[in-house]
Amino acid sequence: MLEYALPALYELLSWPSILFLILGSLLGLLFGILPGLGGPQVLALLLPVTFTMQPSHAIVLLIGAAGATAFGGSITAILLNTPGTPQNAATVFDGFQLTKQGKAGQAIGAAAASSVMGAVFGAIILTLILPIGRYIVLAFSYPEYFMMAVMGLAMIAVLSQGSLWKAIIAGGFGLMLSFVGFDPVTGSVRYSFGMDYLWDGIKLVPALIGLFAITEAVSLFSNKGSIASEKVNTSLKGVFQGISSVFKHFGLFLRSSVIGTIIGIIPGVGGAVANFVAYGHAVSSSKNPENFGKGDIRGVIAPEASNNAKDGGALVPTLIFGIPGSLEMAVLLGALILHGIQPGPRLMLDNAEIALTLIYALVLSNIVVGIVGVVAAGSLARLTMVKTTFIAPMIMMLALIGAYATDGMIGDVIIALIFGLLGYGMVRYGFSRVALVIALVLGEMMQQSFHQTLDLMGPSGFFLRPISLALFLITVFMLLLPLIKKWRKGNYDENVGT
Amino acid sequence: MMKMSGRSIFSLVIVIFMIILVINSFEYNSKARLIPLGVGFLVLVMTFLQFLTDTIPSMGRRFSFLREKGMFTQQVNDQPNSESESQESEVRWSQIIKTFIWLIGFTVLLHFTTYLFAVPIFLFLFIWLAGKEKIISALSVAFGMGVSMYVLFELLLGARF
Numbered sequence: 001m002l003e004y005a006l007p008a009l010y011e012l013l014s015w016p017s018i019l020f021l022i023l024g025s026l027l028g029l030l031f032g033i034l035p036g037l038g039g040p041q042v043l044a045l046l047l048p049v050t051f052t053m054q055p056s057h058a059i060v061l062l063i064g065a066a067g068a069t070a071f072g073g074s075i076t077a078i079l080l081n082t083p084g085t086p087q088n089a090a091t092v093f094d095g096f097q098l099t100k101q102g103k104a105g106q107a108i109g110a111a112a113a114s115s116v117m118g119a120v121f122g123a124i125i126l127t128l129i130l131p132i133g134r135y136i137v138l139a140f141s142y143p144e145y146f147m148m149a150v151m152g153l154a155m156i157a158v159l160s161q162g163s164l165w166k167a168i169i170a171g172g173f174g175l176m177l178s179f180v181g182f183d184p185v186t187g188s189v190r191y192s193f194g195m196d197y198l199w200d201g202i203k204l205v206p207a208l209i210g211l212f213a214i215t216e217a218v219s220l221f222s223n224k225g226s227i228a229s230e231k232v233n234t235s236l237k238g239v240f241q242g243i244s245s246v247f248k249h250f251g252l253f254l255r256s257s258v259i260g261t262i263i264g265i266i267p268g269v270g271g272a273v274a275n276f277v278a279y280g281h282a283v284s285s286s287k288n289p290e291n292f293g294k295g296d297i298r299g300v301i302a303p304e305a306s307n308n309a310k311d312g313g314a315l316v317p318t319l320i321f322g323i324p325g326s327l328e329m330a331v332l333l334g335a336l337i338l339h340g341i342q343p344g345p346r347l348m349l350d351n352a353e354i355a356l357t358l359i360y361a362l363v364l365s366n367i368v369v370g371i372v373g374v375v376a377a378g379s380l381a382r383l384t385m386v387k388t389t390f391i392a393p394m395i396m397m398l399a400l401i402g403a404y405a406t407d408g409m410i411g412d413v414i415i416a417l418i419f420g421l422l423g424y425g426m427v428r429y430g431f432s433r434v435a436l437v438i439a440l441v442l443g444e445m446m447q448q449s450f451h452q453t454l455d456l457m458g459p460s461g462f463f464l465r466p467i468s469l470a471l472f473l474i475t476v477f478m479l480l481l482p483l484i485k486k487w488r489k490g491n492y493d494e495n496v497g498t
Numbered sequence: 499m500m501k502m503s504g505r506s507i508f509s510l511v512i513v514i515f516m517i518i519l520v521i522n523s524f525e526y527n528s529k530a531r532l533i534p535l536g537v538g539f540l541v542l543v544m545t546f547l548q549f550l551t552d553t554i555p556s557m558g559r560r561f562s563f564l565r566e567k568g569m570f571t572q573q574v575n576d577q578p579n580s581e582s583e584s585q586e587s588e589v590r591w592s593q594i595i596k597t598f599i600w601l602i603g604f605t606v607l608l609h610f611t612t613y614l615f616a617v618p619i620f621l622f623l624f625i626w627l628a629g630k631e632k633i634i635s636a637l638s639v640a641f642g643m644g645v646s647m648y649v650l651f652e653l654l655l656g657a658r659f
Contacts, residue, residue, distance in 0.1 A: 166548065172537055172538075172541035176538055190522075190523075191519060218594055218597050224629075389630070389631055393624050400605070400608075410608065417602065420598070420601075429505045429509075451529070
């Protein structure tokens with residue numbers, strides 16, 4: 001794989017790949033800055049735009065956007081007391097306090113440096129793991145792919161935020177939606193209800209556009225006014241002091257990056273978790289935790305390092321197993337498939353240069369937005385003053401025309417609208433959209449692996465192979481884990497009571 | 499005592515949808531329906547239980563395992579709304595439905611014309627009437643988006659639809 005290292009880097013830095021990278025990064029920065037929008041939205045909107053591009057350019061554009069949203073969100077978190085994306089929520093605590101103390105520049109500098117270096121850290125870990133991944137992949141066959149997908153879905157449910165029960169329902173619902181259309185195993189057409197449009201199944205692009213872009217735009221429109229209410233502080237003195245503070249607290253930066261990478265590797269667990277866990281670690285490992293929440297620069301360094309390192313981690317299951325490590329990776333997976341690149345086991349063997357391009361693009365996008373963000377943070381943050389009654393309809397139009405551009409079929413627009421309404425209901429009533437999307441992506445692979453295992457090895461094929469059996473046992477354990485914890489807590493409370 | 503709220507209606511819609519899918523599964527051959535029937539039945543039972551707890555509050559106490567949270571839950575607003583929140587919720591839903599009706603109108607317009615016509619018209623009317631902004635502002639945004647879409651899709655991407 002390393003023989004592709006230099007050619008992949010050369011390809012990325014040449015024209016027009018570098019243009020697409022910069023463009024994607026700037027778009028990601030913009031979407032990250034606007035609260036309510038983020039990685040899933042910008043990727044869902046960009047996906048149809050990439051149809052006519054070469055696969056390598058499309059991937060560079062998308063990963064550039066995905067990698068940039070986290071830092072964009074930190075700008076809003078620091079300057080406006082509002083996280084630009086969920087993965088910047090913890091950055092608000094100390095970031096905005098620094099702004100109030102006139103140290104916005106220091107906070108932005110620290111966020112920029114942490115973001116870039118965190119992304120580099122995640123990319124290094126990814127680069128080290130990927131060659132080993134090839135050997136793991138060769139040991140996998142149909143039963144292992146099936147069990148891996150089931151375990152991935154179970155993980156998403158158990159590790160989700162919110163109701164576990166509803167997350168499982170959402171995952172099951174997503175699986176059912178993935179069964180719509182032509183079944184390649186049996187040749188049947190399922191759940192088409194007499195509509196030719198549904199013979200091809202539920203298309204991923206319109207579904208993603210509906211679930212994320214339409215849902216958020218409709219929510220934004222219903223909250224009239226501007227997105228943020230705080231006045232923007234545009235003085236950014238102290239940027240280099242902020243950058244140097246990352247080196248001053250290098251141990252914390254490293255630990256936070258490790259946290260982010262590990263969390264990124266776990267499928268379905270996103271940057272919001274990484275952000276909070278790293279912040280919590282920074283507080284608990286500090287000799288003076290009472291300083292946090294009052295403008296401690298470490299309260300910016302830790303979460304920002306973590307939420308950028310997680311992107312490298314999220315690429316590990318995505319590239320090696322074809323199981324999305326995060327929501328952004330689920331969209332990226334869809335993009336790879338649309339461009340004829342099959343992620344998962346074959347990617348490492350057939351398209352290793354694509355994997356390296358992804359890694360380089362992730363690092364470079366963070367560098368690009370780190371520089372742009374530091375220079376233009378104040379001006380960019382003013383975008384949040386634009387009224388939602390202007391921004392939301394524009395996003396709706398981009399989203400619906402993007403869905404229409406997929407195949408020029410009005411059915412895709414209708415699907416986007418239906419999923420938009422579904423997505424709004426899911427957000428409102430606590431059902432996990434992540435679980436639904438990842439199940440929608442994994443459904444076909446799961447079904448094919450299941451039938452192939454039955455045909456070739458019979459039902460015992462799932463349990464006689466050691467890796468498959470281990471994955472099954474891990475899945476069962478994970479699903480029972482909340483009940484086990486509850487039972488143990490009940491026993492503990494009983495003992496304490498007596 | 500049964501209490502229908504937005505939450506329980508949403509669960510009911512999913513239950514009905516799953517019933518339809520499960521019943522349809524019996525039309526396919528045994529291999530084709532194996533996984534959909536299994537998954538569908540499981541999801542149907544789970545969603546029905548969810549509907550019961552959303553509709554009958556006392557059931558929530560009986561099925562306490564339905565309230566288990568994921569491991570990384572920080573703050574969850576999973577409780578049924580109070581009365582004032584219910585009223586706010588109804589108002590919110592009515593705004594959302596109105597927005598979707600506008601979007602359906604846009605879809606119809608798009609189907610019978612082209613996006614270069616439908617997008618500016620929709621934006622102008624939507625921002626002016628639904629967003630209650632000034633006509634000049636609505637016209638500016640509509641014109642700007644129309645031009646941007648033409649440049650992006652027609653000139654840069656060469657898309658033909």
